[in-house]
Amino acid sequence: MLAAFRTIRRDPAAFLEQMWRDYGDVVQFPIPRPPVYLLSSPAQVRSVLTDSVSTQSKRTLQYDNLAILTGDGLLTAxxxxxxxxxRAMQPAFHHGQLDAVCASAAHAAESYLxxxxxxxxGSTVDVDKAMMEISLQVVATSLFGSDWRQDAGGLTRATITAxxxxxxxxxxxxxxPLWLPTIRNRRLTRAxxxxxxxxxxxxxxxxxxSSSVAESQASAIPPFLELVIAGLRNKDGSLDRSAVRDELVTFLVAGHETVASALSWTWYLLAEHPEVAADVRAEVDELTPGSWDMATVAALPLTSAVVDETLRLYPPAWVLTRTTTVERELGGSSVPTGSLLIMSPWILGRHPEAWDDPQRFDPSRFLTGNSRNRLGYLPFGAGPRVCIGREFALAEAAIVVALMSARFELSRPPGSSPLTPLSSVTLRPPDGLPMVVRRR
Ligand code: HEM
Incomplete structure (x- = not known):
C-alpha cells in the first residue's frame, strides 16, 4: 500500500479496481485498525447492502466527513x-412529483440552449460546466422555487468548495480537527x-x-419543499428547523453533482459512439413537440438505456462504505464487528460475473428484460439505503439528453484522447468536458 500511495491519492477508483483484479472478490488491506475489506462479488455486495440497517452503520471516514455538511440528513445518518x-421524506419523491421534475429539467436545459x-x-463549450449548472438549477428549483437564481453562482461555488x-x-x-483555523478548515467553514x-x-x-399574511408568497412555495417540511414537523406541529436544514442540504449535495456527472459521461460516451447518438436523435424526433413529463420519459426507452449504461460504466457514486456492527461471514472468512467494508459500483459495473463483455458500451443491455435489477447494477446502491432520488435523477437525465439532442449535435474536439475520470466525491471529467456544438 505504501508503494501505491500516489495512486491511492491520485486515482482511488483505479487503485480499488487494481486490487480487485490482483486479489479477487474479498481483499483485506494490511491495516490493523479497523480491519478494512474491499468486497467485489456482486452477490455479496447486494447481500451486504440489502441486509438490515441494524447490522451496519455509516460511521465511516467517507460519511463522517460528508456529515460535516449534511448533519443528520438521510445520506449520512x-x-x-x-x-x-x-419514511417522512418518501412522499416528496413519490412518482406523482416527477412531472414537476421533468418540467424543471426541460426549463433548465431550454434556458441553457x-x-x-x-x-x-461549431463553437466549443464546457459541457461539464453546463451539466453542473443545469442539475443545480433542477434540484434548487425543486427546493427553493424559482427565486433561488439570485444566489445561483454563490450556491454552486459553496457546494463545490465544501x-x-x-x-x-x-x-x-x-x-x-475542524476547530483548528487552517486554510482548508476555514475554506470549508466559510462554504x-x-x-x-x-x-x-x-x-x-x-x-x-405560510404564517397566513403573505398569501402570494405562500403559493410560490414548491410542492416538493412543502412535503419535506410537512414530513419533518414535530408532534406539536412546530418546525424541526435543524432536521429540515440537514435534509435540504443533503438534497442539494446528493442531487447536484451526481446528476451532472451522469450527464457529462453520457455526452462523452455518445460522442465516442456516434451511431448510438444518431439513434437517440431519431428516437427524440418522434416525440410530440413541447411536452416534457413522465409520459415523455416513457417514450424514450433508448435514451433511458443510454443513461443506465453510462451509470454502469461511470457510476457517479463510485464508492460506498459501511462499518459492521455485528460479526459476519464474508467469502468464507469471519469479519469482526467494527470492520470497514468498501464496495465500488465502478468495479461491479465491470464484473464479468454480472455482465457479458463488460468494457463494451452497449445500451441494448438495458432494452431487454429489467437489467436495473441485475446484481451488478448498483449506481444507486441497494436495499433500505438505496438512493431516494433515483427516479428523480433518471427522469431528469432522460429529459435533458432528449431536449438537447433534439436541437444540437455534440462531438469532441478533433484529436481529443480518451478521458480517465477523476475520482472525487463523484467521477468527474478531469479538466471539464470541452465539446463542439452544432445546431441540427
Ligand atoms: C445520477 C444521480 C444519482 C446517483 C448516481 C446517486 C447515487 C446514490 C447512492 C449510490 C446512494 C446510496 C449510498 C449508500 O448506500 O451508501 C444514494 C443515496 C441517496 N441519494 Fe442519491 N444519487 C443520485 C441522485 C440523487 C438525487 C437527485 C437526490 C435528491 C434530490 C438524491 C438523494 C439521495 C439521498 C437523500 C440518499 C440517502 C438515502 C438514504 O440513505 O435513505 N440522490 N444516492
Whole structure:
C-alpha cells in the first residue's frame, strides 16, 4: 500500500479496481485498525447492502466527513433518526412529483440552449460546466422555487468548495480537527456557512409565507419543499428547523453533482459512439413537440438505456462504505464487528460475473428484460439505503439528453484522447468536458 500511495491519492477508483483484479472478490488491506475489506462479488455486495440497517452503520471516514455538511440528513445518518426521516421524506419523491421534475429539467436545459443558440455553429463549450449548472438549477428549483437564481453562482461555488474540502479530509485520516483555523478548515467553514445561510433564508421564507399574511408568497412555495417540511414537523406541529436544514442540504449535495456527472459521461460516451447518438436523435424526433413529463420519459426507452449504461460504466457514486456492527461471514472468512467494508459500483459495473463483455458500451443491455435489477447494477446502491432520488435523477437525465439532442449535435474536439475520470466525491471529467456544438 505504501508503494501505491500516489495512486491511492491520485486515482482511488483505479487503485480499488487494481486490487480487485490482483486479489479477487474479498481483499483485506494490511491495516490493523479497523480491519478494512474491499468486497467485489456482486452477490455479496447486494447481500451486504440489502441486509438490515441494524447490522451496519455509516460511521465511516467517507460519511463522517460528508456529515460535516449534511448533519443528520438521510445520506449520512444512522438509525435513529434515519428510518423515521426516510419514511417522512418518501412522499416528496413519490412518482406523482416527477412531472414537476421533468418540467424543471426541460426549463433548465431550454434556458441553457438559448445561450448556445447565440454561439457560432461549431463553437466549443464546457459541457461539464453546463451539466453542473443545469442539475443545480433542477434540484434548487425543486427546493427553493424559482427565486433561488439570485444566489445561483454563490450556491454552486459553496457546494463545490465544501464538497472538495470534504474529499480532501476523507482521503486523509490525519486531517486536522475542524476547530483548528487552517486554510482548508476555514475554506470549508466559510462554504458551509454560505450553504447554511441559503437554506436558513429558505426556511425563513417558508415560515413567514405560510404564517397566513403573505398569501402570494405562500403559493410560490414548491410542492416538493412543502412535503419535506410537512414530513419533518414535530408532534406539536412546530418546525424541526435543524432536521429540515440537514435534509435540504443533503438534497442539494446528493442531487447536484451526481446528476451532472451522469450527464457529462453520457455526452462523452455518445460522442465516442456516434451511431448510438444518431439513434437517440431519431428516437427524440418522434416525440410530440413541447411536452416534457413522465409520459415523455416513457417514450424514450433508448435514451433511458443510454443513461443506465453510462451509470454502469461511470457510476457517479463510485464508492460506498459501511462499518459492521455485528460479526459476519464474508467469502468464507469471519469479519469482526467494527470492520470497514468498501464496495465500488465502478468495479461491479465491470464484473464479468454480472455482465457479458463488460468494457463494451452497449445500451441494448438495458432494452431487454429489467437489467436495473441485475446484481451488478448498483449506481444507486441497494436495499433500505438505496438512493431516494433515483427516479428523480433518471427522469431528469432522460429529459435533458432528449431536449438537447433534439436541437444540437455534440462531438469532441478533433484529436481529443480518451478521458480517465477523476475520482472525487463523484467521477468527474478531469479538466471539464470541452465539446463542439452544432445546431441540427
Ligand atoms: C445520477 C444521480 C444519482 C446517483 C448516481 C446517486 C447515487 C446514490 C447512492 C449510490 C446512494 C446510496 C449510498 C449508500 O448506500 O451508501 C444514494 C443515496 C441517496 N441519494 Fe442519491 N444519487 C443520485 C441522485 C440523487 C438525487 C437527485 C437526490 C435528491 C434530490 C438524491 C438523494 C439521495 C439521498 C437523500 C440518499 C440517502 C438515502 C438514504 O440513505 O435513505 N440522490 N444516492
Amino acid at each position: 444512522d438509525d435513529p433518526p434515519w428510518r423515521g426521516h426516510r 438559448q445561450a448556445w443558440d447565440l454561439l457560432a455553429d 464538497l472538495d474540502e470534504v474529499v480532501v479530509r476523507a482521503r486523509n485520516p490525519l486531517a486536522s 458551509k456557512a454560505q450553504l447554511d445561510r441559503a437554506v436558513d433564508a429558505l426556511i425563513d421564507g417558508y415560515v413567514s409565507g
